[in-house]
Amino acid sequence: MKMYCNKCKMEVEPVMETFNSEFYTNDKKYKYRAFRGYCPECDSLLEEDPHMNLQSKDKAYRKAEGIITVKQINEIYNMYDVTDEKLADVLGCTCEDVTNFRIGQDIPTKEESDILTKILEDQTYFKSLMQ
């Protein structure tokens, strides 16, 4: 992915580097692997790649808190004949929340995540919720 070098005044294919960084959410510190790019022409540090760093932060947060991943949430939809409405009903949240969990726009709470994880792992549990 190309990035803009202010010094060379052009788009360049950056030399990417990863480094350990941290961020705070709700006063709690999380460590993650951050990415930054250098210009191959002049070695200037380019802007951080916000998209890659967001993904990396999201991953670190979910891992530290034991929150279900977007991929796992989508597995629920592959496994069961379930709609956003049904899951919203089970979780006690809005349909819009569930849609956002599914596309990774929002992160479920630990409680919601635990229910989703249990649904994924335990078909009997899912059936009991649907009765």
Ligand SMILES: [Zn+2]
């Ligand atoms: Zn440059």
